[in-house]
Every structure is written in structure tokens, then in C-alpha cells.
Amino acid sequence: MSLTISLNDGSQVPWLGFGTGTALFGQDAATFVKAAIETGITHLDGAQAYRNEETLGKGIKDSGVKREKLFITTKLAETPAGPIKSTLKTSLKDLGVDQVDLFLIHSPFLARKEEGKLKQWWKEMEEIKKEGLAKSIGVSNFKVEDLQVILEDATIIPSVNQIEMHPYIWDTASVVYDFCKEKGIVVQSYGGLSPITVYSGGSVDPILASAAERLSKESGTTVSPGQVLTKWLIQKGVIIITTSSKVSRIKESLAVPSLPDLTSDEISAIETEGLKVHKRYRMRHVFDE
Numbered sequence: 001m002s003l004t005i006s007l008n009d010g011s012q013v014p015w016l017g018f019g020t021g022t023a024l025f026g027q028d029a030a031t032f033v034k035a036a037i038e039t040g041i042t043h044l045d046g047a048q049a050y051r052n053e054e055t056l057g058k059g060i061k062d063s064g065v066k067r068e069k070l071f072i073t074t075k076l077a078e079t080p081a082g083p084i085k086s087t088l089k090t091s092l093k094d095l096g097v098d099q100v101d102l103f104l105i106h107s108p109f110l111a112r113k114e115e116g117k118l119k120q121w122w123k124e125m126e127e128i129k130k131e132g133l134a135k136s137i138g139v140s141n142f143k144v145e146d147l148q149v150i151l152e153d154a155t156i157i158p159s160v161n162q163i164e165m166h167p168y169i170w171d172t173a174s175v176v177y178d179f180c181k182e183k184g185i186v187v188q189s190y191g192g193l194s195p196i197t198v199y200s201g202g203s204v205d206p207i208l209a210s211a212a213e214r215l216s217k218e219s220g221t222t223v224s225p226g227q228v229l230t231k232w233l234i235q236k237g238v239i240i241i242t243t244s245s246k247v248s249r250i251k252e253s254l255a256v257p258s259l260p261d262l263t264s265d266e267i268s269a270i271e272t273e274g275l276k277v278h279k280r281y282r283m284r285h286v287f288d289e
């Protein structure tokens with residue numbers, strides 16, 4: 001199913017993005033990116049910080065799928081190695097493309113520390129969009145306060161804020177989510193599966209299990225708790241970034257839009273139980289200062 005989500009600049013983004021940020025710095029992404037594209041993925045999520053843009057580019061090339069059929073994101077390093085535009089030009093060369101579909105400020109951590117820096121970074125991002133080096137521009141790991149700073153002077157509203165989003169972080173993520181919605185900024189989620197991959201045994205587990213059982217009966221296929229989490233994210237209207245080197249798991253994710261929807265009671269139960277705890281999996285330094 002080719003579900004897309006519209007950005008505030010009119011671009012269409014495939015609902016599921018395949019991430020290349022792994023636990024290993026600089027891990028060669030070519031093989032798993034090629035396999036993901038062959039399985040049906042059309043949206044790739046990279047970053048300068050992952051130090052594997054060249055192999056992401058190789059995976060894309062090896063897949064044989066035309067550039068215009070793919071949506072490619074990269075992100076500005078948390079500590080950029082020079083002017084933003086020149087870092088992006090290096091990324092474009094490594095990726096083997098003339099333009100990325102989406103370029104994000106990966107983190108406001110460094111720029112927050114210097115008066116005026118976030119606003120200056122955003123101005124540079126706007127230039128990049130105007131020059132066509134990135135079709136859309138956005139941010140990642142921005143709190144409401146960070147967004148407010150750049151929105152004061154922005155001539156282009158960020159299209160996206162990519163944040164950690166799952167039930168156990170819904171206490172703080174929902175505040176950012178609501179603000180983004182009000183401003184027309186689409187939320188991209190990462191870490192969506194962490195309730196089952198990192199924090200299993202929590203109070204959301206039984207709700208995921210019972211929803212999975214109901215959806216399995218209704219769809220006549222076996223639905224997993226991971227697919228229920230993915231369904232929750234889809235019904236929140238976010239673009240999902242996930243990853244897996246296993247083709248079977250990518251297929252599982254790609255099948256989710258065809259499953260019946262969660263009921264409003266199931267959604268409320270997931271959020272109510274999730275709100276009882278706070279667990280941040282990634283980028284803690286950006287949020288906990």
C-alpha cells in the first residue's frame with residue numbers, strides 16, 4: 001500500500017522510512033538498504049552522524065530503483081564539520097544524488113548553547129531549500145522551546161520534527177506532538193518499537209497483546225504487538241522511521257496499513273498505560289539538560 005503523508009510545502013512522504021542509524025558507528029548500510037528497497041521500502045533515513053551515507057548511497061544504487069521513486073533524508077551532524085551548506089554538499093556527493101528530499105537539523109543541543117545560533121542555523125537551512133539542495137527542510141529532537149525560537153524569525157516553517165515517540169514517552173512527546181500539529185509541522189517518529197524491544201514487560205504489553213489478538217481474528221493473519229505499536233503511530237498521523245536487517249520484519253511493518261484500525265478504547269488504553277512511566281531511549285542529552 002503506497003500511503004503518503006503531505007508536508008506543509010506540498011511534498012509527499014512515504015509513511016514508513018527505513019533508518020540507517022545503528023548501534024555501530026559507520027556500519028556499512030549498502031546490503032540492508034538494498035534489501036529494504038527490494039522489499040518495498042521507498043523512504044530512507046540517513047544522517048551525517050551515522051557516518052555511512054556513502055554506503056546508503058551504494059545500497060540505493062545497487063537496488064536499481066530510480067532516484068525519483070525514492071524519498072531520501074539526511075541530517076546535519078550534531079556538531080557540524082563546517083558551514084551547513086558545505087556539509088550537505090559532502091552528503092550529496094556521498095549519497096550520489098543532486099538533492100535530498102528532506103534535510104533535518106539532527107539536534108539543537110550545540111546551537112542552543114550560543115545566543116542566536118539556532119536562528120542562524122535555520123536561516124542557513126532556508127537558503128538550502130531555496131537553492132534546491134534539499135526539497136524540504138526540518139528539525140529533529142526539538143522541544144517546543146527550540147521550535148519557538150526558530151519560528152520567531154522563520155520565513156519557512158519546518159516541515160518535520162523527528163522525535164522519539166512511543167507510549168512510554170507519550171508524557172513529553174505528546175506536548176511536542178500537539179505543538180507541531182498546531183503549527184503544521186509533521187511529526188516523524190523514531191524508537192516506536194522500543195516498548196517491545198527495549199522496555200518489554202511494561203504495562204502496555206497486555207494491551208498490545210489483546211489488540212493483536214483481536215486484529216488477528218479480524219484480519220485472518222497473525223498480527224504482532226509490534227504491528228499494534230506501528231498501527232498506533234499511523235493513527236496518530238506520524239511518519240514512522242524504523243529499521244531492521246530482517247526482511248520478514250520489514251514485511252511485517254509494510255503490512256500494517258492494510259490491517260483494521262485500533263479502536264478509540266484501545267488507543268486510550270495504550271496512552272493511559274504509557275503515561276504512567278517515562279522512558280527515553282535515545283538522545284537523552286538533548287532532553288535532560
Ligand SMILES: NC(=O)C1=CN([C@@H]2O[C@H](COP(=O)(O)OP(=O)(O)OC[C@H]3O[C@@H](n4cnc5c(N)ncnc54)[C@H](O)[C@@H]3O)[C@@H](O)[C@H]2O)C=CC1
Nearest residue numbers: 019020021045140190191192193194226241242243244249
Ligand atoms: N533523529 C534521531 O535522533 C534518531 C533517529 N533514528 C532513526 O530511526 C531509525 C530507527 O530507530 P530505532 O529507534 O532503532 O527504531 P525502532 O524502535 O523502530 O526499532 C528498530 C529495532 O526494532 C527491531 N525490530 C524491527 N522490526 C521489528 C518487528 N517487526 N518486531 C520486533 N522487533 C522489530 C529491530 O531490532 C530494529 O533494530 C534509526 O535507524 C535512525 O535512522 C533513531 C534514533 C534517533
Ligand SMILES: O=CCc1c[nH]c2ccccc12
Nearest residue numbers: 021022023025047049050282
Ligand atoms: O539518530 C540518532 C541515534 C543514532 C544512532 N546511531 C547514531 C550515530 C551517531 C549519532 C546518533 C546516532
